[in-house]
Amino acid sequence: MTDTNDPTLVSWVESAHDPATDFPIQNLPFGVFRRAGTTEMPRVGVAIGDQILDLCACLGESLFDELQESPVALACASPSLNTLMSLGRPHWTMLRRQVSRVLRAGGSPSRYDRDRAARILVPQAEAELFVPAEIGDYSDFYASVSHATNVGSMFRPDAPLLPNYKWVPIGYHGRASSIVASGTPVRRPTGQRKGANDDAPVVGPSRSLDYELELGAFVGPGTPLGARIPIDEAESHLFGLALLNDWSARDLQAWEYQPLGPFLAKSFATTVSPWVVTLEALEPFRVPARTRAAGDPQPLPYLTSVIDQARGGYDITVEAWLRTARMREADAPAVRLSQGAFADMYWTVAQLLTHHASNGCNMRPGDLLGSGTISGDARDARGCLLELTWRGAEPVALPGGETRAFLEDGDEVILRAHCAREGTARIGFGECRGVVTAAV
């Protein structure tokens, strides 16, 4: 842990003191933004309270003196986080320290001119936020054993949890082109579905549109083809985490997924949140990896390390919220559908990355690894409607008399996550939002 995590740190940006803010000075997540309504080149910023510190402008104002000659300067002037991600942890840490000093109240060296910094703050409400990196490859895992068990028991009642689950961090390749920024409307997909008693499939708008509450890990420097990533080096390749909604059409999925896995049921859209919370910011919230139950196998040696067992988990609370069109009209607030714990995942983030590279698959800066739906054993910890409503059989009751088996047009899904712990500053992930629009 570095001094940037010190819970007593205070920023001169007033909104960063709001106890409800996701972005106190201890967080400092990175994103890519521009002033809304302009055609400015997108650039790198850090969220602080309800503002954004424009890192490119900080360099212009010489607020980061130590970085002027560093590759970090180029990275800050880039329209995506890929360059920064490629540089590696020593550079990330140095930049984080500089940003923290610029934003710190009192005692800062005089050269960190608060007035100059204040002039280049951009209110988040006036910014357009982008997918934070160019994502070359997006892989999605299935790391919640509660989710795998629930879904498995619906699709394969005779074999809910397959024999490989507790040995292999199961994952699949996702579609990178259709990853969209938070706030982008999500069009209901059309596709083939076939009921168990139907003779033939029909084509039409999905009737079982769902969200999936996930976190995604962005890869840092990456590896060349043929290299592996030892489990204890995995973190040096991980830049940070963001929220991820892996929208899913369950009816399309059930019909198409055998034998090669989900395809069109997922590839119509995946929403990612704009702010990437770095592993440095998450340092105070590290917890042991999930303990194996009696009878569960210990992970194979390439997936095992004392360090990862001791602190490979992250104590992150994740939440899915829903606001229907009728709720918006009635000015009613969103309602929480689930609250889960990322620490419950069967595999750690390091295990996911190490497994992914174990066959020599190369990793590139900005590659995204989704966790899979984050569910717990409790009903209100189920991270998608498929599980919450048990495939639609037990619809969720909403305020105002509405119910939902699956998503309807006009529904807005809002994912949130935060870390809170006695003696530390609460940090959050912002939001990952999307409104469902009608099929074409």
Place this chain on the structure above:
Amino acid sequence: MTDTNDPTLVSWVESAHDPATDFPIQNLPFGVFRRAGTTEMPRVGVAIGDQILDLCACLGESLFDELQESPVALACASPSLNTLMSLGRPHWTMLRRQVSRVLRAGGSPSRYDRDRAARILVPQAEAELFVPAEIGDYSDFYASVSHATNVGSMFRPDAPLLPNYKWVPIGYHGRASSIVASGTPVRRPTGQRKGANDDAPVVGPSRSLDYELELGAFVGPGTPLGARIPIDEAESHLFGLALLNDWSARDLQAWEYQPLGPFLAKSFATTVSPWVVTLEALEPFRVPARTRAAGDPQPLPYLTSVIDQARGGYDITVEAWLRTARMREADAPAVRLSQGAFADMYWTVAQLLTHHASNGCNMRPGDLLGSGTISGDARDARGCLLELTWRGAEPVALPGGETRAFLEDGDEVILRAHCAREGTARIGFGECRGVVTAAV
């Protein structure tokens, strides 16, 4: 068909007359190259006989007068084919016509100075050839019903061909980062495997390394998120075809693939051939789509069109060849393992693309759609060792007394394809090569 397909056309490049060449003047495939051993910027070229016409240099020499002011000029100076692919068929056709005129013997307008063009030819033997496009997303299908039936009967004897196969063009998302150029050595992957009678999986180098004989289609202009591609417009989005070897570790695949499909069994390497044969060049080889057998369902309306049924197939012969280390030492030639027909595929290329975009998934220039292994009903038409040796049970006998159940270190796999038809010029795809190297 345009005059560029005229079988009577003759080039002044002598090697283009060799009856065995893949690259007569009627072919004109596009690729990206530079002089071997240099650090020149890769640039766009066209294969002709055993030479490459440097399109960027053609512009410098004003050999393409009509194109100087066109976006095609920028595309030719690009280090990948993506820009050219993004422009669309009218531009592709115009460029093809210009290249054909520059390379044509006799009767060419005097401004197409043969001496100037001859000076800028680069021998293929002196060129380094690259993956022809930056591939944003790589999707792989499963379009050979013979392959699906053979593989299915090994992995799922009780249900070889799943109920969705004849309705849904089954596919999955592949890994884009590990697509490599022809000639790149392929490292044997390490991973988990588990025998049916083993209590636990073990980790080690794959013992069932295989190739897959495929063709890949490169996407042209592409579509925005939410758009679909009507079947009769699919071809306007397809630039051309190349050879593809989707290397597969069958032991890893058998253990990991349920329920989300192949992952590490495929993501360690995929080899693509350097020359992309355009749909224009393939025009004389169009054939009807595969006829549905009695009892097979007709494709759903979005996958059906009179035109696609009448000419959605391509009469392309595909071949897999093997040369072991011992054969190289003995200076023995490669041996052919299989010969199959692309026209046998259950789904046309247009059906694959239309299906892929039917849920609104966006397509970008340079996206790659693999056909899946091209197999036929005959034993010698099986496009991978898994099928040829029936999961290793019936090893293939090689000259010199060697046998192969799966690939061994030092084995070189060479994929080839060609089109030949009475009254047309024979055209070929060049080669897609890779030597297996030992696991780390």
